[in-house]
Amino acid sequence: MSTTVATEPSPPPPTTDEPTRPQKPLMARLLARPELGAFAAAVAIFIFFFVVAEPFRTLPALSTVLYASSTIGIVAVGVSLLMIGGEFDLSAGVSVVTAALASAMISYEFSANMWVGAVTSLAIMLAIGFANGYLVVRTGVPSFLITLSMFFILQGLNLGVTRLVTGAVATPSVSDLDGFASAQAVFASEFALGGVTVRVTVLWWIFFVLLASWILLRTRVGNWIYASGGNAASARAVGVPVMKVKIGLFMGVAFLAWFYGQHLLFSFSTVQSGQGVGNEFLYIIAAVVGGALLTGGYGSAVGSAIGATIFGMTTQGIVYAGWDASWFFAFLGGMLLLAVLVNLYVRNYATQRK
Amino acid sequence: MTDTIAEHAATDLERGTTLIEMNGVGKSYGAITALEGVDLRVAAGEVACVLGDNGAGKSTLIKIISGLHPHTAGTLKVDGVETHFRSPRESLDRGIATVYQDLAVVPLMEVWRNFFLGSELRKGTYPLAPLDIAGMRKIADAELKKMGITVKDINQPIGTLSGGQRQCVAIARAVHFGARVLILDEPTAALGVKQSGVVLKYTAAARDAGLGVVFITHNPHHAYMVGDHFIILKLGRRVLDKQRSEVTLDELTAEMAGGQELAELSHELKR
Numbered sequence: 001m002s003t004t005v006a007t008e009p010s011p012p013p014p015t016t017d018e019p020t021r022p023q024k025p026l027m028a029r030l031l032a033r034p035e036l037g038a039f040a041a042a043v044a045i046f047i048f049f050f051v052v053a054e055p056f057r058t059l060p061a062l063s064t065v066l067y068a069s070s071t072i073g074i075v076a077v078g079v080s081l082l083m084i085g086g087e088f089d090l091s092a093g094v095s096v097v098t099a100a101l102a103s104a105m106i107s108y109e110f111s112a113n114m115w116v117g118a119v120t121s122l123a124i125m126l127a128i129g130f131a132n133g134y135l136v137v138r139t140g141v142p143s144f145l146i147t148l149s150m151f152f153i154l155q156g157l158n159l160g161v162t163r164l165v166t167g168a169v170a171t172p173s174v175s176d177l178d179g180f181a182s183a184q185a186v187f188a189s190e191f192a193l194g195g196v197t198v199r200v201t202v203l204w205w206i207f208f209v210l211l212a213s214w215i216l217l218r219t220r221v222g223n224w225i226y227a228s229g230g231n232a233a234s235a236r237a238v239g240v241p242v243m244k245v246k247i248g249l250f251m252g253v254a255f256l257a258w259f260y261g262q263h264l265l266f267s268f269s270t271v272q273s274g275q276g277v278g279n280e281f282l283y284i285i286a287a288v289v290g291g292a293l294l295t296g297g298y299g300s301a302v303g304s305a306i307g308a309t310i311f312g313m314t315t316q317g318i319v320y321a322g323w324d325a326s327w328f329f330a331f332l333g334g335m336l337l338l339a340v341l342v343n344l345y346v347r348n349y350a351t352q353r354k
Numbered sequence: 355m356t357d358t359i360a361e362h363a364a365t366d367l368e369r370g371t372t373l374i375e376m377n378g379v380g381k382s383y384g385a386i387t388a389l390e391g392v393d394l395r396v397a398a399g400e401v402a403c404v405l406g407d408n409g410a411g412k413s414t415l416i417k418i419i420s421g422l423h424p425h426t427a428g429t430l431k432v433d434g435v436e437t438h439f440r441s442p443r444e445s446l447d448r449g450i451a452t453v454y455q456d457l458a459v460v461p462l463m464e465v466w467r468n469f470f471l472g473s474e475l476r477k478g479t480y481p482l483a484p485l486d487i488a489g490m491r492k493i494a495d496a497e498l499k500k501m502g503i504t505v506k507d508i509n510q511p512i513g514t515l516s517g518g519q520r521q522c523v524a525i526a527r528a529v530h531f532g533a534r535v536l537i538l539d540e541p542t543a544a545l546g547v548k549q550s551g552v553v554l555k556y557t558a559a560a561r562d563a564g565l566g567v568v569f570i571t572h573n574p575h576h577a578y579m580v581g582d583h584f585i586i587l588k589l590g591r592r593v594l595d596k597q598r599s600e601v602t603l604d605e606l607t608a609e610m611a612g613g614q615e616l617a618e619l620s621h622e623l624k625r
Binding site for chain 1: 441452527
């Protein structure tokens with residue numbers, strides 16, 4: 001080991017340059033990246049479906065895969081940041097539907113502009129995220145339990161309030177309301193690019209991934225997110241506002257759930273109140289497959305995007321290959337198990353003394 | 355090594371001025387009283403040693419000064435102003451830095467990120483302003499070198515460093531950010547003889563630079579080497595409070611080992 005603890009100030013090195021610090025081998029640096037395992041898996045799955053499913057090889061298929069990935073990926077970005085911060089959100093799946101229902105019903109019942117509903121829905125969602133975060137940091141009860149409670153509360157409210165207001169299990173179509181067209185342009189439009197249809201959610205997804213990566217790696221808040229998940233007590237001791245960071249992360253998930261909820265509403269113009277159950281696990285799987293540690297303090301936004309892409313390729317690939325879609329869940333489970341094992345290995349490797 | 359401390363010390367420090375003054379400070383967690391009626395004065399250019407056995411309340415005492423837990427009784431004055439710290443941030447902002455016993459580092463984060471954690475340098479003050487990563491790497495590296503440790507790679511996770519190196523990073527960080535008061539919680543407990551020597555020299559250097567130092571230990575030998583003022587805590591109460599001139603190492607050791615109780619015990623066991 002070249003490192004020593006000297007009792008005297010060490011004499012200046014003979015040359016003015018840095019003491020020789022051999023650059024770590026490329027392999028070692030790559031292995032330290034949280035996304036590596038997921039990236040390898042994504043390439044393998046792409047090649048696999050490319051070989052077995054002929055329709056998978058076309059550009060429209062790629063467009064469909066990307067769209068499917070973005071529907072998971074948008075919320076998964078927030079969930080992965082939350083997991084890096086050391087917490088969980090099981091209510092993310094149903095809260096997407098809560099956001100869509102709130103938006104639709106508020107605008108419809110008050111015959112208001114769609115944007116009024118959307119903005120009110122955003123406020124409701126941020127309040128839900130705040131409630132999740134506040135309860136977790138204040139009570140110290142694991143976020144698993146708090147957000148599980150929130151999950152059932154929201155599921156019940158989704159069904160109950162929808163029935164109360166509309167007398168049915170779905171909202172009436174909002175496509176005639178003012179502002180629908182402009183909201184649709186923002187949340188659910190599509191355009192042709194070189195003969196391929198690009199869904200706007202894909203662009204939003206890429207934007208959110210880039211923004212989250214910037215926050216994580218280049219800003220103070222990102223530092224605090226890693227620290228809050230890696231060792232909350234230490235982070236607090238050196239002056240990191242851990243509670244605010246965690247509440248903010250829950251609100252970030254809520255914001256992205258709202259965003260995806262608006263997409264659902266404006267692409268179908270009606271929302272089924274029973275939807276969304278189970279999706280929270282898809283977001284968590286995307287984050288974990290992408291290298292986020294369940295215990296916090298490690299992971300990346302790009303990783304969650306790779307995880308979501310694996311999801312998108314698989315759901316669509318199974319269809320293109322002409323197989324029974326029932327196999328999908330078995331595959332998903334296997335993938336998650338594999339990801340957890342790879343993560344364990346990577347983490348041990350990263351913390352090894354060198 | 356001493357120059358790095360002097361460099362970061364606040365310029366208005368005048369030897370002998372009271373920086374921290376605690377009067378009858380107590381702390382209870384619900385029905386449990388961890389600390390009761392403790393007086394402590396930390397002056398610039400002096401080392402106040404707090405000694406005590408496990409569970410004596412040493413950690414509670416420093417948690418109050420460093421802002422981790424607010425006190426529930428008595429008064430705490432910082433620079434003459436009565437204060438009630440609600441978070442470590444407030445304490446840090448007053449120039450009080452702590453080297454915690456568990457070092458308060460995040461193992462999976464890089465050395466430089468740990469060094470600046472909670473006090474990051476930024477290239478602006480707007481909400482998502484980018485971090486000054488190059489600057490932080492350079493400063494962290496330079497500060498560690500001044501302490502005589504060269505880490506292989508300032509970008510490696512701090513969990514990959516040895517215990518002694520991590521301790522040095524924690525001390526270097528506190529020295530860098532603690533302009534007025536430095537609190538060391540059991541800094542020598544996990545170290546070998548040589549590394550303990552480094553820490554003690556640092557403690558003396560901080561004192562000479564005019565900082566107020568609170569040195570927490572259960573080793574009277576280490577305490578006596580650097581201390582100006584000694585306080586022994588037992589079960590949350592102060593049982594000894596003496597200036598260096600009023601006490602010998604033997605007395606300190608005897609008191610730490612149990613004092614009167616020990617004498618009685620040895621009388622009982624006399625063969």
